[in-house]
Amino acid sequence: MGSLGVDDFETVERELAAPDKGEVQVRNLWMSVDPVTRLRMNRNDDQNIAPPAFALGDVLDGGAVGEVIASRDPAFAIGDLVQSWLGWREAFNAPASSLQKLDPGGLPPQSFLGAAGATGLVGYVGLVHVGRPKDGEVIFVSSAAGAVGLMVCQMAKAMGLKVIGSAGGPDKIALLREIGVDEVIDYKAAGDLTAALTAVAPEGIDIYFDNVGGEHLEAAINAGRPSARIILCGAISAYNGSEAPSGPRNLVLMIGKQMRMEGVTLLAQLDKMAEYRSHLASWISQGKITWRETIVEGIERAPDALVRLFDGKVIGKMLVKLA
Numbered sequence: 001m002g003s004l005g006v007d008d009f010e011t012v013e014r015e016l017a018a019p020d021k022g023e024v025q026v027r028n029l030w031m032s033v034d035p036v037t038r039l040r041m042n043r044n045d046d047q048n049i050a051p052p053a054f055a056l057g058d059v060l061d062g063g064a065v066g067e068v069i070a071s072r073d074p075a076f077a078i079g080d081l082v083q084s085w086l087g088w089r090e091a092f093n094a095p096a097s098s099l100q101k102l103d104p105g106g107l108p109p110q111s112f113l114g115a116a117g118a119t120g121l122v123g124y125v126g127l128v129h130v131g132r133p134k135d136g137e138v139i140f141v142s143s144a145a146g147a148v149g150l151m152v153c154q155m156a157k158a159m160g161l162k163v164i165g166s167a168g169g170p171d172k173i174a175l176l177r178e179i180g181v182d183e184v185i186d187y188k189a190a191g192d193l194t195a196a197l198t199a200v201a202p203e204g205i206d207i208y209f210d211n212v213g214g215e216h217l218e219a220a221i222n223a224g225r226p227s228a229r230i231i232l233c234g235a236i237s238a239y240n241g242s243e244a245p246s247g248p249r250n251l252v253l254m255i256g257k258q259m260r261m262e263g264v265t266l267l268a269q270l271d272k273m274a275e276y277r278s279h280l281a282s283w284i285s286q287g288k289i290t291w292r293e294t295i296v297e298g299i300e301r302a303p304d305a306l307v308r309l310f311d312g313k314v315i316g317k318m319l320v321k322l323a
């Protein structure tokens with residue numbers, strides 16, 4: 001399919017009937033915009049890391065926070081805040097069992113789509129449960145100024161790691177310095193990525209949190225210390241490609257270095273949300289975690305928001321404000 005454009009989308013208006021018994025009607029307030037939505041447009045189910053691929057003409061879906069506007073289920077009342085997987089629409093009817101009531105507890109509701117939700121959780125589980133960091137180790141994070149990357153950098157700092165972040169362009173590099181990342185790489189200006197990485201980590205890296213794949217993954221394997229761990233969270237550099245990526249070409253190095261590479265997928269980790277949120281609350285109260293959002297308004301701008309995830313101009317979590 002190649003690069004995504006706004007012309008690949010169609011916006012459709014439909015009348016919404018009253019909810020049936022056991023259903024709830026929700027008006028979405030916020031929706032999450034995620035790279036995985038683009039990945040799900042590739043018709044190769046074997047390569048998908050999350051819910052199934054979309055077929056042509058499907059209504060897209062994704063994380064959303066909304067407000068109950070009608071209810072035919074006793075568990076939900078008008079005005080309740082709810083989380084659902086029914087983003088990419090302004091309003092909907094859904095069975096009560098598919099909705100989660102949200103108690104923001106002082107946080108902005110949209111943060112439950114980002115730092116206090118899926119974005120933070122996948123970063124936490126990847127870093128803590130897959131990466132198993134030890135105090136003083138060196139971690140390399142790609143797309144470090146992205147939604148997941150910013151959270152991982154700050155969590156890793158809070159855990160006493162030396163953090164190296166890679167991002168594209170001076171604004172993102174300035175943000176990484178501002179949040180206390182120890183070493184930064186502007187990969188768009190760096191040239192050879194392995195050379196850039198070994199220049200800032202001559203001792204090598206112990207952990208690589210991979211959001212990007214491709215050259216970043218190769219550089220991390222090259223720079224890995226013995227027993228280094230690679231957390232495969234995403235491979236955004238490949239999502240717009242019309243052909244399968246040709247690398248990493250240096251996997252063989254992982255044998256001698258006894259390195260480990262393991263995928264992390266959010267949908268298998270939802271049971272760790274309470275554990276994550278208790279750490280998050282304490283990091284927030286200690287001033288160790290903040291987050292950034294890029295917000296656009298209106299469902300009609302959602303396609304452009306998804307396209308923009310791939311042009312490098314988005315900082316932090318991409319969100320659409322719907323009401």
Ligand SMILES: NC(=O)c1ccc[n+]([C@@H]2O[C@H](COP(=O)([O-])OP(=O)(O)OC[C@H]3O[C@@H](n4cnc5c(N)ncnc54)[C@H](OP(=O)(O)O)[C@@H]3O)[C@@H](O)[C@H]2O)c1
Nearest residue numbers: 035143146147148167168211234235236237264265266312
């Ligand atoms: N496993 C899971 O369950 C799970 C859950 C959530 C997210 N993910 C994955 O985690 C990764 C990060 O997700 P996110 O939501 O935080 O998105 P994100 O990192 O904010 O994604 C947008 C950023 O990706 C970077 N990017 C785009 N194209 C690139 C390319 N060709 N090469 C290098 N960087 C590129 C750009 O930053 P630069 O300007 O710095 O290039 C862009 O601003 C994604 O790969 C996503 O699919 C996985």
